[in-house]
Amino acid sequence: MAVEQTIPKYKVATRSSRRNSNKVLQNLDWVTILLYFTLVALGWMNIYAAVYSPDNVVNIFSFDINSGKQLVWISASVVLIIILLVVDYKVYEHLAYPIYGGVILLLLVTLVIAKPIAGSRSWLDLGGGIRLQPAELAKFATALAVSKFLSNVNLRQQNLKDQMVLAAITLLPPAIIILQNETGSALVFAAFVLAFFREGMSPLILIIGGTAAAIFILTLLVPKLYLIIAITALMGAAVWLDYRLMRRIKTMVALLLLVIAMIFSVDYFVNDILQPHQQNRIKALINPEADPLGFGWNVTQSKIAIGSGGLLGKGFLDGTQTKFDFVPEQSTDFIFCTIGEEHGWIGSTVLIALFMLLLIRIVSIAERQKSVFGRTYGYCVASIIFFHFLINVGMTIGLAPVVGIPLPFFSYGGSSLWSFTILLYILLAIDANRSLDLSR
């Protein structure tokens, strides 16, 4: 046993470990990889469609346009994938905290030295026209740290101190990112709630969070008085149906008062805490027609582009709304419009189905991990991708506020593609070696 302990903790796959790497290849989850490359390839084609201009046709491979550049990022991702799979999978667990610490440092450095781009101090200029957004790296780093923390055998979930530490690990990166003025990216960290829920967090938090969000949106949509009457009636009905609740009448009343207080604080929150552009995004979600040329523009135009696609779409490169610049940020945040317009409901639904398949596959990968670390990390990956999907697609069809976050694997952009590639392939690397975990 002593000999075994001297085995270096981190080993790079070498010729001597070919047997292992063969096994890694065998155990690789090729379904996920296929889904990954399908999404990346479709994304690449749609990026071309988004920047395509019929009166000035440029080859899809041209580096002058986003599709050509994206091909570079995709190629680099393949290299990244090989590295991620070749590196000893244990690195990710053992170096989880150092990686996390490094990214936090990078975020802080970026905050200090970054030049503001469109009001956001989140881009690090690496020279040669290449820029990196460390906020993207924070996602997988935080996922690693959270998984590492939760896999600690000494962890006790009921322990307030442990809970505080977990909260700190999760909230520190978004806090810095908010300071960088990238609120959208910061919101993504809310996704970890799903992973926590799987690892034992009380479902009450999910329910309370969901209810709070629902009340928030309802307050904006429905007159306050009606809402309060409805909620009171609902609670009254619950008590009437289940008399045992009478014993908790005080709790119920307190809850009701809390809800009413929340309803009245929504206005204050929207009008006094949110910044004007954030207020507009809320307004655009509720009623984009109120100012279709102003704050409602993005949502209105995005819905027009998607809605005009019909059942089968206008055909590849035949869209009019996503060409001609009616939809802003077509190749990045609003890439979904291109699918909607050119490939119609069938195309959109196929894309949604692809994401559903990927998410469910990731959940099943997570579930088959023997280690808490692997499983938690798997759920973190699924949650982050899901959150991006939820907000990104939701905002283009008017179901979510406009938050500038990309569609995973699909949107144009190196930082985004790489960060999702890293996020996903660390999981696949861990998963490929899951049988080795048994021997540990």
Add this chain to the structure above:
Amino acid sequence: MNYLENRKYVIQAIFLVVGIVFACRLFYIQVIDSSYKQAAETNAIKTIIQYPFRGLIYDRNGKLLVQNTPVYDLMVVPKEARNIDTLKLCKLVGLPLEDVRERLKKARTYSYVKPSIFYQKLSTQEFAHIQDNLIDFPGFYINARTARGYPHQSLAHALGYIAEISPKQLEDSTYSGYRSGDYIGKSGIELEYEKYLMGKRGVKYKMVNVRGIEKGAFKEGAYDTLSVAGQNLVSTIDLDLQAYGEYLMNGAKGSVVAIEPETGEVLAYISSPFYDPNLFTGKEYGKNYMELLNEPNKTMFNRPIMASSNPPGSIFKLAQALIALQDGIITPNTGYPCNQSLIKCSHAHAAPTNLSIAIQTSCNPYFYQVFRAMLNRGKSKNTFKDTALGLTDWRDQVTSFGFGTKLGIDLPNEKQGIIASTAMYDRIYGPNRWKFSTIYSLSIGQGELGVTPLQMANFMATIANRGYYITPHIIRSIGEHGEPLPEYQERHYTTVASKHFEPVVDGMAAVVASGTGRNANLSKLGIEVCGKTGTAENPQGKDHAVFVAFAPKVNPKIAIAVYVENAGFGAQSAAPIAGLMIEKYLTDSVSRKPMEKWVLSREYLNID
């Protein structure tokens, strides 16, 4: 910890619910709700209307009456015109600095990126000058379009005018092919023949980006259509005669309508006071229109077809004579005494021993007695009923001359006039409460009679044709070599047989040869003019002068009605005008210069 494993189902369910909600939402906005498709079209597809050339209008001799004139507007795109030398621009267009700034500001307010009109309707000289210097002014360009132009200032009332389609018309499904900003015929020929003149618009669909910049043809132009020019019209108007008539009528109020009897073609159509049709083509259109509309002489009133309340006066005696002949009440040799106790006669004259003399002398008592004989034929012993029966029969015959009905000229807003009827008198006096003595003034063309100048001219054409008329019309054919319009071929016969016309025509010849119409006498030129003077009583002021005529007596070429308001006896003003116009039309010259001078002096307006 096993219970936690079940939470994977909760998480997967959350994923799936979101996916299904998205797919449903997408199905709604993509497949069910079609409003987004329309929005996308208005967004990215620009419809460019190609306006066809509106049809031209020629007179009967091929002279151009209405044309399309090129108009040049100086346009500006504010975004491209950011760095221009404003002072230099002032010099170029000849406007003060504040005005130029104001115009630029207006353009910017309209749109920063779309072109707007900076200066409308440049003259040809301005156009040439500005065009040469535009190179120094990026963002400025000249847009050529066409507007209606009138090389002659004649015939405004009949031609009508075009203007932007009104919001009310746009709501009407009749005008479903029109869009806001389109020009449409608003009156006259322009309105009546709109469907021929307008042509067919072409449409080009262009794709545009969010800034309105064209990005090529939509679907390679598969849905584009070419414009088809409107059809030209050939009018029946003789421009020379028209212009001469306007020259004679200038300064007077009234109407002149001349018709070629054989064809019903309107040779001249004058409503005086008239206006220059070019007033309605420029930027001042609205102002000019309102000024003319509110003008006390009622310039916009289209007198030849709308002045329908004036009684015809003595010219109506011709109709009385014809109907009496047809009904056998009189013969050409019937005489009546000029009994002034029945009704006053305007002047002393020879005894009306036959019809011809009665017409020549316009004898009031004669026609009083003729009319009484017509109405009271003893068909009923009750004199009231007898009169009513007589009037009904009489009215049927009068209306066969086109009185009291719309003749159907190809101009909008024709009025039908008034011809007394039993129903009308029953309403006024009550049934069986009126008889001949109540309504005798009809006999000499006064009372409950209203006749438009067009109806008077048509009446002359009917007598010239000895018994029929062809619906008067102002357009001969669609297209320069088109066939005559079929709706204007039919002869409308009166109830009076052809043979009864000759004695009346003889009387009319005598009127001009030696009676009250001597001022229209052209016997020196060998032209025998048949005419009749009249005076329409005007309760509001001085009586209106009427003269109707046709010439030559045999094989007539022109029938004419001249109506001069407040000019007293027809003999003094209306007859000379008719005579001069007949001579002008038949000989293409005017020999009676003193008569012309007299007419132009307008002294007849001052004679009591």
